[in-house]
Amino acid sequence: MKNKKFKLNSILFFAVIFLPLWMYLVWVLWPKTKLVIAIVDKTVLNKKGQEHASLTWFLRYNKYSKTSEKLYNVGNDYFGFFPKPNQEYTLKGLERFDEKQLEQLADDSDLTYITDTYGIYLKEWLELTESTERSKLIYGGMSVPDLTFLKKMKAKNKLIITEFNCIGTPTPKPIREDFEKEFKMKWTGWVGRYFDSLDTNKNKELPRWLINNYLVQNNFQWPFDKSGIAFVNEDDKILILENIEHLDSEVPYILTAKEDREKYNIPLSMKYPFWFDIVQTSRENHIISFYDLKVNDKGRKILEDNGIPPQFPAVIEHYRDDYKFFYFAGDFADNPIALNASSFKGIHFFRKFFYDRSIASERVSFFWEYYYPLINTIVSGYEQELKAKTTSH
Structure with missing residues (x-):
């Protein structure tokens, strides 16, 4: 009996020790699938490429490659702002292409994903950290060539994925309105974010410009010290909903109806x-998921007075014969996920060990339980369609 127990313990020990190695070997041997993706990211402060890191993680984990051999690299394989040593940079956006070159890119690309066009501002570039103060724009905003490329991809019925902040500030209004008309949706001018503390002494992530604008607009009073949600309008108006005072639930939730939960393998409710x-959005688009702000009567009144609904789209889809388009109304491709973990096949089975959902501000659970299954379903389904087209010709 003791011998059997020793054998079992030995097997378990070696399984645990060698499991990561086996997972890595399975990933190495996993076949590559060529899928040419035009990724646009204008907010790359360093080589980590945080604003498109979750997308690159997904592509590498599933061995989607830009050529038959080369996997996607987070620091190189995108169009946009490229940081260099000694505070130098290169701009390699779509702005350098003429009409003919954009046409060629649309022919060569299987799909495009606009992950972020917010851009890089002078102060954060000089400090090489995300600044909480506003400063002069170096590069950013959706451009005419960006939109021209999207229109060409749409005309070719190729998959287009876009997300916050691709048409918000600093995108020029005429370009935004052209995008809205093209894809039958509209930005209200409002953005928002949850903060785990609104105490200005404790939370250094609170943007200085947000605090200053609120103070100027509210007799220099800042009566908040709990968690809550801050709203910012394009005209710089600031609203604050504080937990308990205005909110029954401190964090926004993303809700999804049964049919889309089953289709995309995403949960009924996911904090964001x-x-x-x-x-x-127009009725010509389909809302896959929507945000739910759990406000009390005081919070509802503030929202109503400012034309903000307590529920609004989180994911918009138009996937038909005329064109294929998604809009994620959040910074979905930006999650604190370790890129090197993408080299271990089957790691998603252990995902529950990587986060604690009871912490309201953690975002790793969003990546594993919502973003990954959503983007996996969209891209793998589309890739199968492309494969079917190729074999039928």
């Missing part, structure tokens, strides 16, 4: 504690 924008 990061930046989002408030958009409207």
Whole structure:
């Protein structure tokens, strides 16, 4: 009996020790699938490429490659702002292409994903950290070539994925309105974000400009010290909903109806504690998920007075024969996920060990339980369609 127990313990010991190695070997041997993706990210402060890191994680984990051999690299394989040593940078956005080159890019690309066009500002670039103060824009905003490329992809019925903040500040209004008309949706001018503390002495992530604008607009009073949600309008108006005072639940939730839960393998309810924008959509689009702000009567009154609904779209879809389009109304591709973990096949089975959902501000659970299954379903389904087209010709 003791011998059997020793054998079992030995097997378990070696299984645990060698499991990561086996997972890595399975990933190495997993076949590559070529899928040419035009990724646009204008907010790359360093080589970590945080604003498109979750997308790159998904692509590498599933061995989607830009060529038959080369996997996607988070620091190289995108269009936008490229940081260099000694505070130098290179701009390699779509702005350098003429009409003919954009047409060629649309022909060559299987899909495009606009992850972020917020851009890089002078102060944060000089300090090489995300600044909480506003300063002069170096590069950012959706451009005419960006939109021209999207229109060409739409005309070719190729998959287009976009997300916050692709048409918000600093995108010029005419370009935003052209995008809205093209894809039958509209930004209300409002963005928001959950903060785990509104105490200005404790939370250094609170943007200085947000605090200053609120103070100027409210007789220099800042009566908040709990958690809550801050709203910012394009005209710089600031609203604050504080937990308990205005909110029954401190963090926004993303809700999904049964049919789309089953289709995309996403949960009924998912907390979302990061930046989002408030958009409207035409009935020609389908709302996969929507945000739910659990406000009390005082909170509801503030929202109503400012034309903000307590529920609004989180994911918009138009996936038909005329064109294929998604809009994620949040900073979905920006999650604190370790890129090197993408080299271990089957790691998602252990995902529950990587986060504690009871912490309102943590975002790792959003990546594993919502973003990953959503983007996996969208891209893998589309890739199968492309494969079916190729084999039928």
